[in-house]
Structures are given as C-alpha cells and as structure tokens.
Amino acid sequence: MMAAFEKHFDKLQFAILERKYDPKAGTNCACGAGRSLYRCQDCFTSISSCQQCLLRSHVDPPLHHIQRWTGTHFERTNLGDLGLMLFLGHSTSRCPNAPTNSNKRPTVIIHTNAIHKLHIEYCHCAHATDKPTQLSSAGLFPATTEKPETAFTFSVLKEFHTHTLSSKKSAYDYFIALQRLTNNVFPDRTYVSTLYVHSMRPYNPTFVWDLYREFLRVARVWKYLALTRF
Known part of the structure; x- marks a missing residue:
C-alpha cells in the first residue's frame, strides 16, 4: 500500500x-x-x-x-475581532426593533473545529422568545438559562455523543482536542487568545476549566434530551 x-x-x-x-x-x-x-x-x-x-x-x-x-x-x-456580528431571529439581518444603543453580547461558542468568540445581537421584537430559546433556535445550546455567555453548537454535542458511543472517548479528551484545535502551540492558554468574554476580570488560569465544567453539564442535558425528548 x-x-x-x-x-x-x-x-x-x-x-x-x-x-x-x-x-x-x-x-x-x-x-x-x-x-x-x-x-x-x-x-x-x-x-x-x-x-x-x-x-x-x-x-x-x-x-x-x-x-x-x-x-x-x-x-x-477570528471573525469576531474583525467585526462579524451574529444576528438572531431575522436570518442574517439585524432585528428592525433593536434599539440603536443595544449592547451586543460577547459570547464564547464551542464548535467542532475550535472555541470561537462572537458578538450576538438578539431579536427585540414583541413576540421574541427569551435568549436561551433564541440561541437554541439558531443551533446553539446555552450553557445556562440565565444571561448565557457560552453556547455549544448542536454539531459539537452530536459529535461528542457519537464519539462516546463509538469509541468511549471521555469528555476530558474531547475537550482537550478542542483546545488544541483552538491554540495548538499553547493549548493551556486558550483563554488568553480566544476567551475574551471575561477579559476585564482578574487573570484566572482556571477559566478554561469553567468551560470544561459547562461542557460536562450541557453534554449531560443533551444526552438526556436525546434519550427522552427527541
């Protein structure tokens, strides 16, 4: 061969x-x-x-x-630093009812190819759903239902679930791989170059592991929903 x-x-x-x-x-x-x-x-x-x-x-x-x-x-x-805005509720367009001074929420998004950062503009229409539901409608699973600043794409949750079923891969190994896809030179410093949501807070080398704990929690919720609700 x-x-x-x-x-x-x-x-x-x-x-x-x-x-x-x-x-x-x-x-x-x-x-x-x-x-x-x-x-x-x-x-x-x-x-x-x-x-x-x-x-x-x-x-x-x-x-x-x-x-x-x-x-x-x-x-x-990354596209977030270049000014790309992710609009929710109106395809790829900004909500016509969004106030001119509305704050775009900086959000960490974990996808199959890396950990990303983007600013999200939510829908402000009278019939708009809450923020976690808007994220979910866009294929992003929120890490929390209260003021979400982190979201996981449905793709990454499906892929991890498939890996656990086929190769028994642990969440730790999968998350480490995502870190390396984000910053292969300094994977332990992923939060320095990418995770800027809390950049105004004091230096915290464990912040990336906060994401890991969120990943564990969301993966469990996703698995439950996949087994009982889908």
Whole structure:
C-alpha cells in the first residue's frame, strides 16, 4: 500500500505546502476596495480577500478559522475581532426593533473545529422568545438559562455523543482536542487568545476549566434530551 503512494510523495508534499502559500496575499482585493490580507482556512477555496469581502462571505458560516497576512506570514485571527456580528431571529439581518444603543453580547461558542468568540445581537421584537430559546433556535445550546455567555453548537454535542458511543472517548479528551484545535502551540492558554468574554476580570488560569465544567453539564442535558425528548 505504501509503495503505491511512495512515487507520489514529492508531489503530494508540494501540494500540501502550496496551500500554505498565497501569491495574492497583500495585493489588491478583487473588489478593488481593499488589500487581500485575510483568508479562511475552512472554506474549500482559500482565496485571500479584504476584510469586508471576508465578512460578507462569512455571514452564514461564522465559525471558520481565519488568518491575517502580516507582510511576512499568516497569523491566526477570528471573525469576531474583525467585526462579524451574529444576528438572531431575522436570518442574517439585524432585528428592525433593536434599539440603536443595544449592547451586543460577547459570547464564547464551542464548535467542532475550535472555541470561537462572537458578538450576538438578539431579536427585540414583541413576540421574541427569551435568549436561551433564541440561541437554541439558531443551533446553539446555552450553557445556562440565565444571561448565557457560552453556547455549544448542536454539531459539537452530536459529535461528542457519537464519539462516546463509538469509541468511549471521555469528555476530558474531547475537550482537550478542542483546545488544541483552538491554540495548538499553547493549548493551556486558550483563554488568553480566544476567551475574551471575561477579559476585564482578574487573570484566572482556571477559566478554561469553567468551560470544561459547562461542557460536562450541557453534554449531560443533551444526552438526556436525546434519550427522552427527541
């Protein structure tokens, strides 16, 4: 089996490394309004673009890994810091009844590919449901029913449930993998670069384990609902 691949090793390695290089990085964007400084690692075609083009193309898939060209190399950034807003209740549009001074709630979202951060704008219509229900309607399971600041995508809960059934993977191992997907160099410092919701609070190296405890709680609730209510 290896012999069949061996004669293609050089070409395969070149193709893998070629994806890390982008000749358009730093050049003018195709829209003509900015420079191509950003690219998505999760989109099938990882084409560099300006910030505005990137945000427009990620209104619907807001949980992708983004890189920024520094002039010498690409570095990890995220859509939340670039200004992407997640609107609830009106597809991808802002609620028409939202007050102009409404506070966008910073929220940590745990997905299958990493731990993300986004600002969420809730629906303010008279018939709007409460915040936990709005999150759930968007495929995000809240970590608490009181002023949720953390949510888990249905995808990550389904995937973890499948892993526990098929390979008996522990919640600890699964969560550690999510940390490494977020920051593989310093996985124990995930909260430093990503979890900014409590950034104004004193330094707390155990904050990431607060997320782990929330993950345990939500996973149990999800499993119960899957067994009795779905």
